[in-house]
Amino acid sequence: MLIYCILGFLRFKPMTGYEIKAFMEKSTRNFMFASFGSIYPALKRLKKMKWISSVQKVESGRLRIIYDITPDGKEGFNNWLSSRWSFDKGLEEMLLRIFFGSFLPAEVIQSKYDELSASLDGKRDTLLKLEKEIPEANINSFQHSTLLYGKDFYSFTKKWIIEHKPKMLK
Secondary structure (H helix, E strand, C coil): CHHHHHHHHHHHHEEHHHHHHHHHHHHHCCCCCCCHHHHHHHHHHHHCCCCCCEEEEEEEEEEEEEEEEEEEHHHHHHHHHHCCCCCCCHHHHHHHHHHHHCCCCCCHHHHHHHHHHHHHHHHHHHHHHHHHCCCHHHCCCCHHHHHHHHHHHHHHHHHHHHHHHHHHHC
């Protein structure tokens, strides 16, 4: 998933690895974080895939490597961003897709929010069904509390999606 985060950042502008890390610190840190030890191997992998290019510049006596997204990288990023939005891959991926949602046309982003909403309903409904199938007496209070957490989490997230949809979708 880090590669899509990097590609998304590079959709805004070309950056060095240091700038990518700094941008992450100021934007996605609350749900996605990576160290330099993760960022630079991801940049190397993206370059090998030909999804990014790089140029070397010497500025103030320091060598800087500036990365930029290629047309193939934009296509790969767009394919990922426009693929099905669900909770199947977790909270981090969902929030990353929302973060980069401005790269999608309004009608597409509306359908993505609808997919996400349906995914949340499905996850919550699965837990409601499970709760009915497993009498509370057969599980301990610790196990039951995790089931309650899941129900509350999916309900909260659905409410959050509805309340905080980007203004263009209201």
